[in-house]
Amino acid sequence: MGEGVSYPFLDFPSIIDITLYKNNYYDNLIITKLKRNVMYESPPELNDVYVVSAEDLKNTLYTSFIKEIDAVRSLPLSDIQRRATSLFFLDKILSNYKYLRYVKINVSNEENYSRLNKNEKIPSIFFNYKINMLSINLTEIFSTSDVKEINHFLINSGIVVHDDFLGYDHRIYIRTSEMISLLINSPVKEKGADLLLSIIDNKSENDNPLIMLITDFDI
Helix, strand or coil, X not given: CCCCCCCCXXXXXXXXXXXXXXXXXXXXXXXXXXXXXXXXXCCCCCCCEEEEEHHHXXXXXXXXXXXXXXXXXXXXXXXXXXXXXXXXXXXXXXXXXXXXXXEEEEEECCCCCCCEECCCCCCEEXXXXXXXXXXXXXXXXXXXXXXXXXXXXXXXXXXXXXEXXXXXXXXXXXXXXXXXXXXXXXXCCCHHHHHHHHCCCHHHHHHCCEEEEECCCCC
């Protein structure tokens, strides 16, 4: 059981959504190597969309592009802002999101795209991605007493319902926007609601991913 509140937000995403461009040199290399060397799912209703495991993507990057990644890692911040490629950003994502399981890759044929953010005083490279799912194990990040407070709120708010045979389900699936609404509009001020609200960052609120909350009702 976690002691106190110690939870890097970067641990939560388990599925993300990215876009790679065929007309970008490194993007196209990544796409080609993934299609050639790893198992992937391609939804029949979608064109140029591939779902790969985070482990396969990591192995592909660090097997085929480790020299390029190491070169960018060694650059000063001022140069990274101007010279970073998708390799740099994917390396950061895969290094920090330790619970990441799958990556949905959208392949774009767009020619007039740009990852350069010209709205800043110093133009810099950015890499957009969307969080599709968060996996949050409450027992790993909160103390036992805090988990009990959260469980109390989950039961009182009707997010979980007791089953006479199975008891309470220790895995709860809820959309981020729905959970935030329940937390904010709770008629009774509860510590458990405040604790849950504290772990929803701005990106998760904007992306509105599905959340899998994992708790323990037997503590």
